[in-house]
Amino acid sequence: MTDTKEILTVQNLDVTFARSAMKAVAGVSLSLGQGKVGIVGESGSGKSTLGRAIMRLLPPSATVTASKLTFDGNPLLSQSEREMRALRGNRMSLIMQDPRYSLNPVLPIGRQVAETAILHKGLSKSAARAVAAEMLDRVRIKDVARVMESYPHQISGGMGQRVMIAAMLLSRPRLVIADEPTSALDVSVRGEVLELLNELVTADGSSLLLISHDIRMVASFCDRIVVMYKGRIVEELSRLSDARHPYTLGLIAAMPDARHPVHRLRVPDRATFDATERSGSPA
Amino acid sequence: MSMIELQDINVRYHSGKSENHVVRGVNLSVARGECVGIVGESGCGKSTLLRSLVGLEGHWTGSISINGEALGPIRTKDQLRCAQMVFQDPFASLHPRHRIRRALSEPARCMGLPVDDARIAAALEEVGLPASFADRFPHQLSGGQRQRVAIARALIVEPPVLLLDEPTSALDVSVQAEILNLLSDRRDERGLTFVLVSHDLSVVAHMCDRIFVMQNGGFVDELSPADIGAGEARDAYARQLLAASFLEELA
Ligand SMILES: Nc1ncnc2c1ncn2[C@@H]1O[C@H](COP(=O)(O)OP(=O)(O)OP(=O)(O)O)[C@@H](O)[C@H]1O
Ligand SMILES: Nc1ncnc2c1ncn2[C@@H]1O[C@H](COP(=O)(O)OP(=O)(O)OP(=O)(O)O)[C@@H](O)[C@H]1O
Ligand SMILES: [Mg+2]
Ligand SMILES: [Mg+2]
Numbered sequence: 433m434t435d436t437k438e439i440l441t442v443q444n445l446d447v448t449f450a451r452s453a454m455k456a457v458a459g460v461s462l463s464l465g466q467g468k469v470g471i472v473g474e475s476g477s478g479k480s481t482l483g484r485a486i487m488r489l490l491p492p493s494a495t496v497t498a499s500k501l502t503f504d505g506n507p508l509l510s511q512s513e514r515e516m517r518a519l520r521g522n523r524m525s526l527i528m529q530d531p532r533y534s535l536n537p538v539l540p541i542g543r544q545v546a547e548t549a550i551l552h553k554g555l556s557k558s559a560a561r562a563v564a565a566e567m568l569d570r571v572r573i574k575d576v577a578r579v580m581e582s583y584p585h586q587i588s589g590g591m592g593q594r595v596m597i598a599a600m601l602l603s604r605p606r607l608v609i610a611d612e613p614t615s616a617l618d619v620s621v622r623g624e625v626l627e628l629l630n631e632l633v634t635a636d637g638s639s640l641l642l643i644s645h646d647i648r649m650v651a652s653f654c655d656r657i658v659v660m661y662k663g664r665i666v667e668e669l670s671r672l673s674d675a676r677h678p679y680t681l682g683l684i685a686a687m688p689d690a691r692h693p694v695h696r697l698r699v700p701d702r703a704t705f706d707a708t709e710r711s712g713s714p715a
Numbered sequence: 716m717s718m719i720e721l722q723d724i725n726v727r728y729h730s731g732k733s734e735n736h737v738v739r740g741v742n743l744s745v746a747r748g749e750c751v752g753i754v755g756e757s758g759c760g761k762s763t764l765l766r767s768l769v770g771l772e773g774h775w776t777g778s779i780s781i782n783g784e785a786l787g788p789i790r791t792k793d794q795l796r797c798a799q800m801v802f803q804d805p806f807a808s809l810h811p812r813h814r815i816r817r818a819l820s821e822p823a824r825c826m827g828l829p830v831d832d833a834r835i836a837a838a839l840e841e842v843g844l845p846a847s848f849a850d851r852f853p854h855q856l857s858g859g860q861r862q863r864v865a866i867a868r869a870l871i872v873e874p875p876v877l878l879l880d881e882p883t884s885a886l887d888v889s890v891q892a893e894i895l896n897l898l899s900d901r902r903d904e905r906g907l908t909f910v911l912v913s914h915d916l917s918v919v920a921h922m923c924d925r926i927f928v929m930q931n932g933g934f935v936d937e938l939s940p941a942d943i944g945a946g947e948a949r950d951a952y953a954r955q956l957l958a959a960s961f962l963e964e965l966a
């Protein structure tokens with residue numbers, strides 16, 4: 433897909449948490465048009481913080497600065513909380529790393545998904561329930577009628593992820609930030625959920641920012657791969673085989689490969705990346 | 716001798732008149748020091764099976780024995796200590812208002828094991844976290860850091876059996892490599908027995924001696940790591956999983 437029109441522009445984004453000396457996100461610049469961009473990087477590298485900063489969902493203890501942060505031309509950092517609420521879950525949507533955390537524990541699943549359909553499509557209650565049921569079926573939820581009556585603690589991890597994705601798909605946003613949306617899904621259901629996300633991107637011209645640890649999945653699904661380390665983008669790739677930065681190469685080497693069994697996995701040597709970071713350019 | 720012996724385990728949830736038969740007649744025997752993997756469809760009952768095994772689920776029927784001792788739905792302290800579980804969900808498994816120190820010391824204290832600051836520091840370092848994290852709250856850690864705390868908490872009571880529910884799906888591959896190496900080392904040193912649930916077929920192939928494919932509450936196939944490497948399975952659903960797993964991407 434060609435990035436004809438910019439949907440999201442991020443320039444020089446910094447995030448600092450109170451009482452922390454290090455920036456959780458440091459000097460990140462990124463521009464997204466229609467298409468699928470994946471973010472990979474180690475735990476704690478700032479991926480979720482970046483996603484939440486774009487959505488303006490960080491706690492007050494976080495200081496966010498950027499020379500530019502615009503979504504569809506709206507400068508996000510100067511929007512009021514009310515304007516942000518109107519954007520969130522409507523034209524921009526975040527699927528959080530933990531689905532059950534973001535569902536309301538005291539409302540049945542069906543009502544929560546139908547609520548989105550009422551909000552975004554202006555449907556009546558019963559029409560919204562029907563649309564919700566259909567969408568839950570499309571994300572391969574089995575036994576939809578039972579699941580709609582269930583509460584969040586009564587569904588499995590992977591079911592929760594699909595419920596969040598179904599709700600998001602109903603609002604058909606321009607920008608989706610999906611934080612580990614498929615980590616609890618088995619590989620065959622994952623394939624179908626990815627196909628639905630792909631449809632959203634191709635049919636509606638939306639932009640998907642997919643945060644994941646699964647380098648194999650990101651490499652085969654996304655158009656571009658952004659690699660983060662310690663809050664910074666160290667490399668942007670269109671194919672994994674183009675990787676040059678020792679950090680990216682270390683991540684690739686750390687993955688188990690069923691066809692080449694090893695006794696111990698290779699643990700990347702952080703000292704090497706840090707030296708590369710200090711000298712400023714990849715070796 | 717087998718460390719874990721499951722016979723005809725069934726779990727049914729009831730809501731009103733309808734019944735959801737989640738685990739259906741599972742038999743499993745795991746030798747001491749063995750690592751057995753379970754893969755399968757989301758919602759097919761993997762976590763429910765592990766929760767029954769560890770004593771968190773009271774609705775099961777059948778028979779469970781660990782280390783030769785038959786276990787019921789309600790367990791004694793010693794019975795609870797002998798199998799620890801690392802949960803799928805590192806957010807829900809840590810109390811949001813308890814500092815990491817308390818998250819680590821409480822389970823040990825409940826089982827009558829003394830823990831001091833040095834023990835907590837060692838437990839954190841063992842999973843690659845700085846000792847200073849003892850003073851933090853869960854929301855001040857990244858997802859992967861929380862999962863390492865969860866693993867530290869399971870290891871701190873030194874159980875002979877560890878049940879791992881997607882232990883690394885929230886972790887990046889470099890931390891995953893560290894954690895999997897750490898788990899293998901503990902297994903080699905202490906002869907730990909593992910049951911590992913994962914969606915990542917490369918992970919189960921790396922860790923496990925035998926891998927069961929679960930669908931609709933029951934086991935439908937048993938694979939060796941070599942079967943996964945070769946992409947071979949007898950059951951149609953197992954073949955579908957192998958085909959969808961991007962195993963070839965990095966060749
Ligand atoms: N509310 C907070 N207060 C203080 N520090 C925080 C807070 N949230 C995150 N951090 C810190 O910011 C850094 C980046 O965290 P973030 O959650 O963005 O990482 P991540 O890349 O998403 O990691 P993971 O892959 O483990 O989810 C980490 O060092 C984390 O400890
Ligand atoms: N407390 C409960 N009450 C009612 N039903 C439940 C409860 N816990 C789980 N279930 C149901 O049991 C089934 C199996 O759930 P389980 O969490 O064991 O699946 P899983 O195989 O671990 O899936 P995943 O890979 O998505 O984590 C699901 O249909 C779920 O809705
Ligand atoms: Mg994260
Ligand atoms: Mg589960």
